[in-house]
Amino acid sequence: MTDLKETDIHQNTACTNESSLNRPWYYYIRYLMTGIIFGIVFVKAEVISWFRIQEMFRLQSFHMYGIIGSAVFVGMISVWIIKKFRIKTLDGESINVPFKKFSKGQIYGGLIFGFGWAMTGACPGPLFAQIGTGALAVSMTLLSAIAGTWVYGYVRDKLPH
Numbered sequence: 001m002t003d004l005k006e007t008d009i010h011q012n013t014a015c016t017n018e019s020s021l022n023r024p025w026y027y028y029i030r031y032l033m034t035g036i037i038f039g040i041v042f043v044k045a046e047v048i049s050w051f052r053i054q055e056m057f058r059l060q061s062f063h064m065y066g067i068i069g070s071a072v073f074v075g076m077i078s079v080w081i082i083k084k085f086r087i088k089t090l091d092g093e094s095i096n097v098p099f100k101k102f103s104k105g106q107i108y109g110g111l112i113f114g115f116g117w118a119m120t121g122a123c124p125g126p127l128f129a130q131i132g133t134g135a136l137a138v139s140m141t142l143l144s145a146i147a148g149t150w151v152y153g154y155v156r157d158k159l160p161h
Helices: 006-012 025-044 050-057 063-085 104-120 124-132 138-158
Strands: none
Touching (some): 050 063
C-alpha cells in the first residue's frame, strides 16, 4: 500500500467507480427520472424559492427549517434501516457508512457554505431546479460552485483534514 492516510482511503474508495463499468445508455434513465422527480418536489415544496431561502436566513419563517429538519430525520431513519437490515445497493454492493471524526474544518466549511447560500439564495440541491424553472441568473451561482469545487480539489492536499 502506498502512503495514503486513512481519510484518503475513505474518501477515494467509497464505492465502485461507475466509469469503469460498461452499461447501456438506458441503464441511467432511472437516475434521470429520480432527478426529475426530485426537482419537481423541490419546486412544489418551494425549496428553490429565493424568497423562502431569504425568509429562513432572516428568521422570518419556519418553512425551510421544517423541510431541512424533515430531511435530517428521514436521513437518520434511512441510515439506521440500511445498517440494521444490511440493505445493499441496486447493484448488490454492501453499503458501508464509515465513522468520521469531527474536524474544525467542518465548522469553517459550513460557515462558508451558509454565507454563500444566504448571499445567492441557492445551494447545490435546488440549484439545477432553479435553472430549470428559468431563473437563469442562478447560472452564475452554478459557475461559482464549479469554481469552488475546482479550487478545493486543487488545494485539498494542503488543507488540514
